[in-house]
Amino acid sequence: MANQEITSPSDLRILSLNCWGLKFISKLRNERLTEIGNQIAAAKPPPEIVGLQECWTKQDYEAIREKTKHLLPYGKFYYSGIFGGGLVILSKWPIEESNMVRYPLNGRPAAFYRGDWFVGKGVAHARIRMGPKKSDIAEVFCTHLHAPYEAEPFDSYICHRTAQAWEITKLMRGAAERGHLVIGLGDFNMIPLSLAHRIIETHSPVQDVWRILYPGSSVGAAKDKVEQLRGVPMPNAEFNLTQNGATCDSALNTWRWNKAHSQRLAKGENVQIATTVDDPNAKRLDYIFFSSGQHYDAASGERTAEWTLKDTNVGMTMRHPTLHCSLSDHFSVEATLVRDLNGPTSDVNTGTAAPPDRYLPIETYDEILATIKKYDTRERIQRRLRLGHFGFQLLFTIGCLIGVWWSPYNYVSFILMLLSSLSLSVGVIDGLMGGLFVGSELRALKEFQWEVENTRSRALANGVKEA
Template structure:
């Protein structure tokens, strides 16, 4: 089957009242690192193509190679004839958007705060994480447009609030929230999806919903779902102190990550046995203390669409295994939702609030300033290391003149070369990268201060108008 190009001009007539069936999946497709990458991603394409009814908008994360993208396009082109593979960073952003309808406009926005080059073993900075944006027309009306935002936020390497990259992920959540809010203000339907690497009701989650003017579709349908892993002290309201089981974590709590059902989360012994053909059956009622939700679909009908759309279904999907390898298709499960147009008499969810509590803005500012001080210290240390390595390199070269043996001269030359190389890298990171990061932090800090000022002004104006308490992000502010 021939795969259509990214820019396809032939488009079938779009229905006036479509149902948006959306799927988001982190494919775990790291080149040279992910096990059985090509086989798994091809099977992901086959399973997407076999869904009934089929999705009409798909967002993929960690689809790093063109070969994997083209394999999925080839398998799904009969239901998703339009698609875009997004390029970013040194190794690529890993983001893909597939659509039933034509992509009218597309862009890739790279996050200003995006990890550190020194953490090369983590790779977040090198892949250029950002937001893949696609404007898709699903009908003939002027406002029959859905703007899709697919992202993969910076990974957490420690639990909040001890995560060194919490500031980066918070700033990234703010950036995608701005883009979704702008689309909403244009009156377009908004879909934000991806691996956000955050827990429900966390700081980043509240930023996305409140500042973006969008709603988490899972929380809309299942408001009592868990806010995180049971072992971390989170549980749904109906669970109490009991550890939820596998089936309940998936069906009620939306667990897309660290599920006992996912073979990539099994112990080394269990994975080794699976590779030898000895499978392990996970009973549906097995306790699942680590399962949590990191993958999301956010939705807004747009300012001109209030009262015309509703989320009719949401589920975790792609929980099956590869038919031959018997491994899970990815280290994440997919999140799938159905969003339907409704009549004016149907019940419509409340619009999200516009501002966060003032204390939340203060929390973000305190976190940003603390991180800024950390980076300034890092810059001083790195520049100091640069100066030391230059001095050591010069000292080694001078020492060559008086070296009594050739092998001593060789050792000094090696030390000089290695020291100079390390020093130059430290100087570049301290002098250039940290400076760039600090300027990005200043911009983020100004935007938070400005948002806080607007929130405070809105409270004062409504109080003067005699409206009493103002509801801000589910917190009554007197």
């Protein structure tokens, strides 16, 4: 499609969904992701930019593309890590440029049963040309931050998720400074107003679309202390969908049901849950952030924003037509942006306006630095333990080989040789993780620490007071 055939859009429909497409692990994966493609194609109004997470296989990507290519003719499946990043961007308009930016702090290889490090989590970025003018560019950032495996502040990966939020914030801020429409979407694995959430909204000009329209919405699951302190009544499932924007752990999502309901569903029974049921576990982990392209009019001296938010909603709540299961263990978050066609879309006598610098409270930077220091200490201890374990296994291997000389029986020699081989293998793996991986992670921590300290210094210089 040539640029001259494209007209500047007056509105933009966006959809983000975690597909739960883990190969060999996610149940009914092929059937669900194919139906996700069907439902995206049938959506009203139709989405024009779609970001998917946990779409791990090219097969599932192609299945969704086949269903949606008439609506979203442009798409990119992003490759990353050992098993793939699981990120996809689909678009109504051409993708001019694309890249995959991996996070420097990205989980630990020793936690192979969690897989975050092996999939190479990062940011999928697409520069989309929506029309012929310079202002018709949207920069889309799709991501899936590191999962929390314990509640904050006890989550040992909180430093990773904080650093990842910092990284995507830099990318979105750079796009905003170029004067482009910025769209950040994905499964951020954070609750509203958490540290990662505040970093994103403070250090880049993007805004959480749900909190624009629902500023009093929940900041966690109803059972969580952070939400109980607000003193709000127990929400039902419908309220969580329509007012709190809960996309995860909903009582209406079949993958979160108890064993009894799941067994009935597995037998083919179309179990129904009333929308009025109490919903203590539902929370919002999926987000759409956006920042309008801001321009400076030299004639009037005014800064103008082209795009504004019209509406947002939780979607993809329907169930598979024959299997009766939810299409994913998450629901989608969707939004519509509208454009001021009387604004400076012609780019005549206008230039981009850099967003003003904003800062978090100084104590928040101190909190981040304390988190970095705590994790740095942990990793240094881990490195010593792993290298010590390598030394022990090496000595044990040598001992087994010496023992072979004095062995009176062949089967004893075989056992000693087997033990020496296994011992050396385990020791070398641990030594490599301690000497190479942990060393790399400590260097990434130093970079993150410097950036936070530098930003803290600038905040003080710009008048932010210490508590």
